[in-house]
Amino acid sequence: MNRWVASVAASVVTLSLIAPAQILADESERDDRLFQQLGGLGGIDLIVEELLVEISRDLRIVEQFAETNVERFRRLLVEQICDISGGPCEYSGDSMELVHGGMEITEAEFNALVENLITAMDTARVPLAAQNRLLRKLAEMRSDIIHQ
Amino acid sequence: MATGGGTQIEGAAGGGVVPWAVIAGYGAEDEFGADATVSYATTRDLDLSVLALSVGFDNRFELSFGHQRLDVGPLDTQVRQNVFGAKMRLAGDLIYTDMPQISLGVQHKRQQDFVIPSALGARSSSGTDVYLSASKLFLAGPGGRSLLLNGTVRATNANETGLLGFGGAENDSHRLVGEASAALFLSRNTAVGIEYRQKRANLSGVDEDDWWDVFIGYFPNKNFSVIGAFVDLGSVAGLERQSGAYLSLQASF
Numbered sequence A: 001m002n003r004w005v006a007s008v009a010a011s012v013v014t015l016s017l018i019a020p021a022q023i024l025a026d027e028s029e030r031d032d033r034l035f036q037q038l039g040g041l042g043g044i045d046l047i048v049e050e051l052l053v054e055i056s057r058d059l060r061i062v063e064q065f066a067e068t069n070v071e072r073f074r075r076l077l078v079e080q081i082c083d084i085s086g087g088p089c090e091y092s093g094d095s096m097e098l099v100h101g102g103m104e105i106t107e108a109e110f111n112a113l114v115e116n117l118i119t120a121m122d123t124a125r126v127p128l129a130a131q132n133r134l135l136r137k138l139a140e141m142r143s144d145i146i147h148q
Numbered sequence B: 001m002a003t004g005g006g007t008q009i010e011g012a013a014g015g016g017v018v019p020w021a022v023i024a025g026y027g028a029e030d031e032f033g034a035d036a037t038v039s040y041a042t043t044r045d046l047d048l049s050v051l052a053l054s055v056g057f058d059n060r061f062e063l064s065f066g067h068q069r070l071d072v073g074p075l076d077t078q079v080r081q082n083v084f085g086a087k088m089r090l091a092g093d094l095i096y097t098d099m100p101q102i103s104l105g106v107q108h109k110r111q112q113d114f115v116i117p118s119a120l121g122a123r124s125s126s127g128t129d130v131y132l133s134a135s136k137l138f139l140a141g142p143g144g145r146s147l148l149l150n151g152t153v154r155a156t157n158a159n160e161t162g163l164l165g166f167g168g169a170e171n172d173s174h175r176l177v178g179e180a181s182a183a184l185f186l187s188r189n190t191a192v193g194i195e196y197r198q199k200r201a202n203l204s205g206v207d208e209d210d211w212w213d214v215f216i217g218y219f220p221n222k223n224f225s226v227i228g229a230f231v232d233l234g235s236v237a238g239l240e241r242q243s244g245a246y247l248s249l250q251a252s253f
């Protein structure tokens, strides 16, 4: 092996060792940094507003929301995002399993909603790192939402 | 998110030279996806062209076909190979489970121009690789950027992926090689990464080196992606220091 190869191999190994450690460090965040990066309550309001616009135009999933009380959905989603991002809110809605029970949400529908959320966050000018941190927290809920 | 990945030189969903555990296309369960890819690598003495087609079903099964042509300048000749691939996701999910996504794959290879490989001492013009890949995407990795890590273990007796046939005087049976890659997403549609692929020599007197590359991938939308790389193939068929440029264009449906 020449020197180049050895150093690239070494960087692969190092990267794979360092990365999970950093991710673990990230996981233990118990502050409101993410809430601030999302732009506080005003920012989250804007994200959810844009998300509703995206959903209303998305033929893949809009049907699922045909009978939804939009005001309640908006209020609870803002509350939930505020809560999980470390902001001064406590989610008061029902559990994800209960809410999405009977909807039989598919993986593709879940992906569609994530795409809409990304578009909404882009429109709201949320920085990439904050987008990814929020997406990671929402990703943890996926198994309670799909196939219920 | 570019979770369909690119297409590696043997036709499987992956990076440039290393397969990943992802299934071709952007499909979820119950969905169908397909990719068509052209790739080209050029070094001092070699030009490798690849045409690959792959389909993914249900985010679980992948079937692929790759046609490779290696033009060897100094020998004024070319060797071609067809690769028939299949991959199945066994466990995990690239993004949504703590466990990485794990897939088992096979690549059945049929070398089409056996005169040169046989002159170099290759035993067979066809062979089958079996590999196990594990891939994981950390959505918010270092600095909040998404990081994809991948490791592959392959059992093979191919010479230069099979372009120079299979087996030789030094070794004829399948042996294990390791492959790894990492990609960091600088934005939603741009990633940079590195790949490493271990290779072992079977032919006596003909060196075979590990391959590595550094790449940049651009995924402007779900239907198109482009990957450019600097690739180092080391010594191939007795031709030393083969490094150069790699470009891959992919259309997805």
Ligand code: HEM
Residues within 6 Å of the ligand: A061, A064, A065, A067, A068, A069, A072, A073, A076, A077, A080, A093, A094, A095, A099, A100, A103, A105, A109, A110, A111, A113, A138, A139, A141, A142, A145
């Ligand atoms: C990360 C993903 C998701 C999160 C965090 C989420 C969160 C929520 C929240 C907080 C509510 C209000 C709860 C309540 O009323 O008590 C809700 C309701 C709802 N969600 Fe989701 N949801 C997600 C994914 C989805 C997907 C993929 C769909 C369908 C495509 C969906 C369809 C609905 C519908 C239709 C309601 C209204 C239920 C009703 O009218 O009673 N959700 N969701």
